[in-house]
Amino acid sequence: MLPKELAELTGVSVRTLHHYDKIGLLTPQKDDENGYRHYSEQEVDKLQQILFFKELDFPLKKIKQILDDPSFDKSVALSLQYRLLTEKKKQIETMLKTLDQTIKNEKGEITMTNEEKFTGFDFSTNPYEEEAKKLWGDKAVEQANANINKMTNKEKLTIKESFDAEFRSLAAIRTLHPASDEAQLRMDHFFHYLNDNHGNIYSLEAFRGLGEMYVADERFTKNIDQFGDGLALFLKEAMKVYAEKN
Structure with missing residues (x-):
C-alpha cells in the first residue's frame, strides 16, 4: 500500500x-x-x-519504546487498550453530563456545588502507562532474577556485593533533586550498570517501570531503603526523569 x-x-x-x-x-x-x-x-x-x-495519550517516543520492546505482546496490548478505551468512554460520558449540568447552571435552572463542577475530570497518571510498566518493567525484573538463579553461590555473592556497593553510592546522592545534572549522570551509570549485569534486558520503559516497583513493592522499598531512608522514592523519581529524557 x-x-x-x-x-x-x-x-x-x-x-x-x-x-x-x-x-x-x-x-x-x-x-x-x-x-x-x-x-x-x-x-x-x-x-x-x-x-x-x-x-490513550501516549507520546510517540514512548510508543516507539513499547513497540520496539522484545517482550511486547500485541494480543495483551489490544485487550488492555479495549478495557482502557472503555473506561475513557465512561469518563467522557461523565464529563458530558457535567457539561450539561454546567449549561443548566449558567441558565439558572439548577445550582451546582464546586465539587459537582469538576465531576469527571481526571489529571492522574496515564492508566495505560501504569499497565505498561507492569508488563514491560516486571518482565525485565523476572528475566534478571532468572539470570541470577543460574549463577553459582559464589557468583551470586559477588553480584550481591557489587549491587550493595552500587546502592550505597546511590544513597549518597538521594538528597539531590532527581532531575539535577549530577543525579541524572548517576542514573545514566545505573541504567548501564543494570544492563551490563543482566544481559541488556532493560529498555528505558523497563528501567522506569523498575523504579516504580521500588516504591510499589514493599519488599523492594525495604531492601533499598536499608542503604538510606527515602532512597527508593528518590530512585523512582530520578529513573522516571532519565527514561523520559532519553
Whole structure:
C-alpha cells in the first residue's frame, strides 16, 4: 500500500507518515525497481497499534519504546487498550453530563456545588502507562532474577556485593533533586550498570517501570531503603526523569 493510499484509508496525513518514518516508528518498504515506498499488511497493523496508543495519550517516543520492546505482546496490548478505551468512554460520558449540568447552571435552572463542577475530570497518571510498566518493567525484573538463579553461590555473592556497593553510592546522592545534572549522570551509570549485569534486558520503559516497583513493592522499598531512608522514592523519581529524557 502506497503512503497516499494508507493516508486515505486511515485519515493520517502523508506528512505524518513521513514523520513516523523519519523517527523510526513506522518504516515502509522500498521497491528496488521503481523506488516507491509501500506499507505491508504488518505495517498497516502496526499503524493501528500506534493510533490506539495515541488515543490513550501516549507520546510517540514512548510508543516507539513499547513497540520496539522484545517482550511486547500485541494480543495483551489490544485487550488492555479495549478495557482502557472503555473506561475513557465512561469518563467522557461523565464529563458530558457535567457539561450539561454546567449549561443548566449558567441558565439558572439548577445550582451546582464546586465539587459537582469538576465531576469527571481526571489529571492522574496515564492508566495505560501504569499497565505498561507492569508488563514491560516486571518482565525485565523476572528475566534478571532468572539470570541470577543460574549463577553459582559464589557468583551470586559477588553480584550481591557489587549491587550493595552500587546502592550505597546511590544513597549518597538521594538528597539531590532527581532531575539535577549530577543525579541524572548517576542514573545514566545505573541504567548501564543494570544492563551490563543482566544481559541488556532493560529498555528505558523497563528501567522506569523498575523504579516504580521500588516504591510499589514493599519488599523492594525495604531492601533499598536499608542503604538510606527515602532512597527508593528518590530512585523512582530520578529513573522516571532519565527514561523520559532519553
